[in-house]
Amino acid sequence: MGVVKRLARLNFEKRLVKIMRAEAPSLFGTRAPTRSDIERYHFNKLQAVLRYAAGNSSFYRELFKNAGVSPDDINTLADIEKLPLTEPEQVAAAPFRFLCQSRSEIARVHNFVTSGTTGPRKKISWTQNDLDRIIRFLAVGISTVAKRGDVVDIWLPGGLPYGQSDLLARGVKKIGAMPVVAPMDISSEDHLRLITESRATVIFGPTRRVFRLTRELQDSHDLSRLEVHTLFLTAEYLPDKARADLQKIWNCRVSTHYGLTEMGLGVAVECEAGDGYHFNEADLLLEIIDPETGRPVAPGNEGELVFTTLTREEMPLIRYRTRDVSRLITEPCSCGAKAIGKFAAIRKRIGVITRLAGGEEIYPSLFDDALMDMSGFVDYQSSLERREDREILRFRVELNPADPEKIHEIRKRLLDVPALAKNLQTGAMTEPLIETAEPGELRGTAAGKMRITDLTTLPCKD
Numbered sequence: 001m002g003v004v005k006r007l008a009r010l011n012f013e014k015r016l017v018k019i020m021r022a023e024a025p026s027l028f029g030t031r032a033p034t035r036s037d038i039e040r041y042h043f044n045k046l047q048a049v050l051r052y053a054a055g056n057s058s059f060y061r062e063l064f065k066n067a068g069v070s071p072d073d074i075n076t077l078a079d080i081e082k083l084p085l086t087e088p089e090q091v092a093a094a095p096f097r098f099l100c101q102s103r104s105e106i107a108r109v110h111n112f113v114t115s116g117t118t119g120p121r122k123k124i125s126w127t128q129n130d131l132d133r134i135i136r137f138l139a140v141g142i143s144t145v146a147k148r149g150d151v152v153d154i155w156l157p158g159g160l161p162y163g164q165s166d167l168l169a170r171g172v173k174k175i176g177a178m179p180v181v182a183p184m185d186i187s188s189e190d191h192l193r194l195i196t197e198s199r200a201t202v203i204f205g206p207t208r209r210v211f212r213l214t215r216e217l218q219d220s221h222d223l224s225r226l227e228v229h230t231l232f233l234t235a236e237y238l239p240d241k242a243r244a245d246l247q248k249i250w251n252c253r254v255s256t257h258y259g260l261t262e263m264g265l266g267v268a269v270e271c272e273a274g275d276g277y278h279f280n281e282a283d284l285l286l287e288i289i290d291p292e293t294g295r296p297v298a299p300g301n302e303g304e305l306v307f308t309t310l311t312r313e314e315m316p317l318i319r320y321r322t323r324d325v326s327r328l329i330t331e332p333c334s335c336g337a338k339a340i341g342k343f344a345a346i347r348k349r350i351g352v353i354t355r356l357a358g359g360e361e362i363y364p365s366l367f368d369d370a371l372m373d374m375s376g377f378v379d380y381q382s383s384l385e386r387r388e389d390r391e392i393l394r395f396r397v398e399l400n401p402a403d404p405e406k407i408h409e410i411r412k413r414l415l416d417v418p419a420l421a422k423n424l425q426t427g428a429m430t431e432p433l434i435e436t437a438e439p440g441e442l443r444g445t446a447a448g449k450m451r452i453t454d455l456t457t458l459p460c461k462d
Contacts, residue, residue, distance in 0.1 A: 012269065012278055013337045015140045019282040023311060033339045042285050043077050045310035050074060050083075053316045056100035059090070060318060080287065085294055085306065086320045091262070092120035098315045099125060106314060107131055108162040112261050124262055127313040131162050137280050138171030138266045145230040145255050145269075146202045148176030153195055155182045155205030156234075167265060168204065177202075188216040201229050207236035207256070208379060212443065214249055215378045215400050224251035234259055237347055237365040241373035258346060260322060263307050268343070272335040276342040283311045286341065287319070288328055291350055302327045304350060305343070323350040354384055354452045357391055358428050360419035364452060367395075370413045376400055379442040383453040391429045393420070398437040407434050 020041050021028045027041050050071035053060040064070055067084045074080060091098065099106075107128040113121050126134070146152055152172045158164030159181060169179035180198040182191055182205075191213060195203065203210060210233055217223060228250055234257040243254045258268040258277050263284055268277035279286060288303040289296055297303035305322045325348040333342055347365040354362050364382075371377050378398040385392045397410055414432045415421055423429035 011143045012140060013340050015143065016278075016280070016282055016340060019136065019140070023282060035339050035341075038281060038339050038341075039077060042281070042310070046077065046080065046285060046308065047071065047074065049308070049310055049312070049316050050318065052100060053318060057098050057316070059094065059097040060316075077285075080285075080308070080319065081294075081296060083319055085289075086317055088122065088262075088321060088323070089120055091124075091317070091320075092122045095123040095125070095315075098317070100316060101127060101314050110158075110163075110261055122262070125314045126162075130264075130313050130315075131167070133283060133311055134167055134264045134266065135170045135174060137264065137283060138168050139174035140280075141257065141266045141269045142168070142171055142177070142202075142204075142232075143175050144272075145232045145253070146172070146175065146177045150177040150201045151180060151198050152177050152202045152204060153180050153182055153198065153200040155184070155191075155203065155209060157184050159183075164261075164265060171266075188213050192217055192221060195226060195228065199227050201227050202232055203228055203230075204232040204234070204257075207233040207238050211242065211246070211372070212378055214246060215376070218249050219401075223249050226250070228252050230255060232257060237345070237368055239365070239369045239372050242368070245373055256345070260307070260324075262317060262320060262322075263309065264312075267307075270345075271333060271337070271342060273333065275334075276329045276344050278333075278335075278337060278340050278342050281340055283309065285310055286328075286343070288326065288343070291321075291325075297327075299328055299330050305346075324348075325350065352452065356384075356419060356423050356429065357386070358423045358426060360422060362393075362417075362419050362452060366417050366419065367414065370417055371397070371410065374406070374409065374413065376403060376406065378439075379437075381437075381442060381453075390427070391423065393429070393432045395432055395434045396437050396442070397434060398439065398442045400439055402436060402439055404436055407436065410434050 017033055024041055024044055027044060028037060054064055054071050063084055069082050073082055105127050106125045108126045108131055110124045111121065142152065154165050154168050154172070156165040156168060159166060165181045169181060172179040180194065180200060182194055186194070210231055214223065230253045231246055231250060232255050238256055246254050256270045257266070259265050260267050266280065267284065268279035271278055285308040287296060287306040289306050291304040302325060305324045305326055307320050307322060308318050309316045324346045326343045326346050329342045329344055348363050352363055356362060367380065367382060371380060376399045378400050380395055380397045383394045385394065395410070395414070399406060411432060411434055415424065420429065420432070424431065
């Protein structure tokens with residue numbers, strides 16, 4: 001693991017700056033860049049993309065006109081807040097109005113639903129140059145956990161040319177490693193066979209799928225004897241205690257990735273220090289805003305991640321709302337990175353946050369923290385109901401092996417969640433109702449990010 005960590009330290013910032021130099025050679029000298037150099041690069045690219053979008057996208061031409069703003073009004077990076085935000089619903093409603101080139105230039109369209117289970121269905125279009133830039137950054141990202149000669153097991157959807165798994169496979173090849181693509185519906189035993197026969201050294205896949213794989217195999221196989229040196233997890237939150245369990249079971253490093261299809265799939269990789277994400281500042285400009293007012297939050301405060309694409313040809317997105325909640329980490333990074341920024345791990349997503357009658361917010365990562373390190377825990381579903389002015393949280397929990405006796409421990413862990421404990425004490429909520437699921441029953445829920453199904457507005461059954 002030491003070699004891979006040293007690669008992470010050396011590669012990410014160095015390779016990202018190399019991309020920036022290629023994109024804007026006149027802005028960088030031969031010395032190591034400063035944060036001011038990065039910001040000058042961002043402003044240069046921002047001015048270019050605003051003029052490009054205003055001149056070629058009917059959506060942005062109309063949006064800017066209606067807002068009474070033009071690219072000429074943006075004279076500093078801070079001026080970006082003069083521009084309207086782009087909502088995911090706008091992209092879903094009229095994707096082709098965002099296009100800046102002829103449809104004949106489209107090399108690939110990704111058609112997807114945001115976050116697996118929430119948000120509208122969208123179509124994002126790419127030229128070949130756009131796809132090449134995606135592969136370029138995916139190679140930078142995978143280089144933080146893999147090197148030439150590694151075998152990377154890829155467990156992602158989109159096996160068609162330039163789909164998710166194919167794009168990452170091309171990025172893996174770019175660093176001299178070998179990709180092995182696993183089918184999304186593969187069983188745990190068959191996947192283990194594939195990992196063993198291919199001698200995979202890195203496994204890249206959604207957090208909950210890899211977690212399930214681990215739980216279903218750990219009692220019958222010694223996963224620590226495999227050649228895997230890194231689990232590279234994406235799409236969902238990973239609690240610290242669950243990370244420690246995975247590290248122990250596999251005897252390997254566990255790192256995480258933050259991706260967003262609208263921004264080019266690969267967005268950020270976990271810092272070596274394990275306390276946040278360094279992101280693709282060569283292709284993206286990041287803001288963090290108050291989701292209620294749309295205004296920037298103070299540095300270090302929590303808010304919604306908003307990205308602007310800086311190098312996109314076919315479908316640039318300007319001030320695009322992600323619905324993901326995080327904060328900028330302003331302290332110097334202990335990994336050694338000097339010029340690039342960092343944001344904190346995503347624990348909350350607007351749209352999956354549910355507010356209880358008492359005012360407290362609940363969201364899946366609270367329950368992930370409470371349950372995922374419990375022996376035998378595999379997965380869960382949750383729903384919130386209101387009956388006779390009292391709220392009820394229902395949990396359906398899958399265990400391996402199945403053990404109804406563990407319901408008491410599950411309930412105890414949930415009651416230690418402060419928001420639940422407070423509402424139970426005030427009488428606004430009953431104790432959580434818990435039932436066990438059959439082995440494998442919740443396998444399909446691992447396909448997307450978790451959410452709490454809010455049933456409080458639906459008629460209650462007798």
